[in-house]
Amino acid sequence: MADVLGAFEQAVLLSLVRPVTALGKEAYGRGILTEVQHRLGREVAAGAVYATLDRLEQKGLISSELEAGTAVRAGRPRRCYAIAPAGVRALNDAKVASERLYAGMRWPLRSPR
Amino acid sequence: MTLRPANDARPPAWAESMLRLLLPPRNRDSVSGDLLEEYREVVLPSRGMLRAKLWYVRQLASFVTVTSVSRASIDRIKEGVMFERLWRVTLACSVLVAAVLLTRFLSDVMDPVDPVERFLAQARDDYSELNYPRRWVPTVAVGAILIGGGLFAAWRSRRITMGTMAAAIASASGSVIYVALVVLVNILSAPLHDPLGDVPAGLRYFGNVPVMLVPVLAMLGVLLGTIGGLFGRAIHVIRTAHSHG
Numbered sequence: 104m105a106d107v108l109g110a111f112e113q114a115v116l117l118s119l120v121r122p123v124t125a126l127g128k129e130a131y132g133r134g135i136l137t138e139v140q141h142r143l144g145r146e147v148a149a150g151a152v153y154a155t156l157d158r159l160e161q162k163g164l165i166s167s168e169l170e171a172g173t174a175v176r177a178g179r180p181r182r183c184y185a186i187a188p189a190g191v192r193a194l195n196d197a198k199v200a201s202e203r204l205y206a207g208m209r210w211p212l213r214s215p216r
Numbered sequence: 217m218t219l220r221p222a223n224d225a226r227p228p229a230w231a232e233s234m235l236r237l238l239l240p241p242r243n244r245d246s247v248s249g250d251l252l253e254e255y256r257e258v259v260l261p262s263r264g265m266l267r268a269k270l271w272y273v274r275q276l277a278s279f280v281t282v283t284s285v286s287r288a289s290i291d292r293i294k295e296g297v298m299f300e301r302l303w304r305v306t307l308a309c310s311v312l313v314a315a316v317l318l319t320r321f322l323s324d325v326m327d328p329v330d331p332v333e334r335f336l337a338q339a340r341d342d343y344s345e346l347n348y349p350r351r352w353v354p355t356v357a358v359g360a361i362l363i364g365g366g367l368f369a370a371w372r373s374r375r376i377t378m379g380t381m382a383a384a385i386a387s388a389s390g391s392v393i394y395v396a397l398v399v400l401v402n403i404l405s406a407p408l409h410d411p412l413g414d415v416p417a418g419l420r421y422f423g424n425v426p427v428m429l430v431p432v433l434a435m436l437g438v439l440l441g442t443i444g445g446l447f448g449r450a451i452h453v454i455r456t457a458h459s460h461g
Contacts, residue, residue, distance in 0.1 A: 133250040150278030153247055157240075172249055175256050179249025 108197040114139050115155045116194050119165065119186040131170070131181040132156065156184060164190035225265075227255050227272035235276050237291075238284040251275055302369045306382045306389075309365035313358055313390025313433070318397050320354040325401075362387055362437050366444025371452050376445035383441020388434040395427060 108116065118138035122128045127138030136152045159165045166187050169180040226232070235251070236244045251272065260268040346352075362383040370379030 131250065132247060133254055136250075148278030149247075149251065149275045150281070153243065153279070154281070157243070169246065172245075173253075176249035176253045179245040179252065181249065182243065182246035 107200045108193055111139075111151065112155055112159060113194060113197055114142050115152060115159065116164065116186060116190050118142055119184055120191070120194065129181075129183070130185065131183045135184065159190065160184075162189075162193075163187060164193050225256055225260055225268075227252065228269055231269075231273050231276045235279060237288045238276075238279045240287060302373060302378060302382050305365055305368050305372075306386050309361050309383065309386030310390035310393065312361045313387055314393035314397065316354050316357045316361070317391065317394040317429075320350055321394070321398055322401070323350050358387075358433070359436075359440055362440035363444040363447070366441030367448040367451070368444075369441075370445035370448030372448075374449065374452050376442065376449050379445025379448050380438055380441040383444060384434055384437040387437025387441075388430060391430045391433040395430065398426070 115135060118127055118135050119130060122130065122134070122138050124134070124138050124141050126134040127141070128134065132149075132153060135156065136147065136149055139152055140147050156165065156167075160167055164187055165184050167182050167184045170183050172179040172181060232248060232252075235248055239247050255268060255272055259271045263271060365386050366379035366383040368379075369382035370376050372378075
């Protein structure tokens with residue numbers, strides 16, 4: 104099994120698997136940022152999302168391609184992302200690892216006395 | 217006061233430049249485009265100009281990491297090193313340009329073209345520029361030097377802009393050297409001039425010091441260097457394609 108994904112990496116990958124916001128469905132940087140913010144319920148720094156996207160792409164968990172820009176972006180291209188099969192496997196592994204970690208625990212946890 | 221429409225609005229220019237500097241080249245356009253889109257479509261209409269600019273600066277701050285700063289510094293150093301490697305070709309071109317221009321100047325001084333002879337030739341209808349090589353040979357030579365310098369610089373650096381830059385600097389500095397040498401020749405030859413002539417001794421050719429040549433040649437350098445740069449880049453691409461089968 105490869106390195107287990109961090110929580111933020113999982114949020115970014117999940118936003119590519121099943122986006123819920125309209126912008127998130129477009130799967131480019133800005134859409135993913137919106138989707139991650141929605142998923143985590145807090146404002147997220149753009150730099151963190153783009154750094155994570157770069158890292159995930161280097162690991163081969165996602166792929167990207169450029170699409171033509173629009174006037175509102177001054178013609179600058181959009182980089183659209185898609186999850187790779189390895190990314191789906193990594194998410195499954197992360198879920199299994201998390202469940203194994205919590206196995207046998209009674210929920211919700213209580214503070215020890 | 218009229219507010220600019222949101223679609224035309226721009227975040228602070230310095231922040232955009234800094235953002236592009238911090239990003240790896242492959243993401244420069246896409247990430248800055250994403251932020252510009254968000255700025256224009258969402259942030260500016262909802263927060264107003266000042267708070268929108270602050271938002272952009274905050275986003276910029278989120279890209280400032282040890283990695284991005286060191287990458288940006290390395291990029292700058294690489295550009296410096298690249299130009300460092302190209303300074304020799306730039307210097308050689310500027311010396312050649314100055315030499316060509318000075319040769320033309322000296323040949324005009326030593327052996328001036330008789331305007332009467334040329335007038336008669338024109339009147340006889342057998343006037344041809346080809347009979348006066350000193351009029352066109354230097355122009356062709358300077359053009360060839362600038363295109364060649366631009367080609368070499370772009371070929372070595374794999375960047376067309378380096379060709380443009382090398383030729384522009386070579387043409388500007390070459391013409392400055394030439395102008396300085398013309399002034400020097402005038403000063404040194406001062407005792408040779410007739411003090412009773414209509415022009416003060418030593419200033420005989422000052423009226424013809426071609427100062428305007430500097431900006432004109434610099435612009436020519438940009439144009440020809442870019443042309444040379446395009447050729448240089450093309451040669452590099454073709455050679456790379458050949459070497460990869």
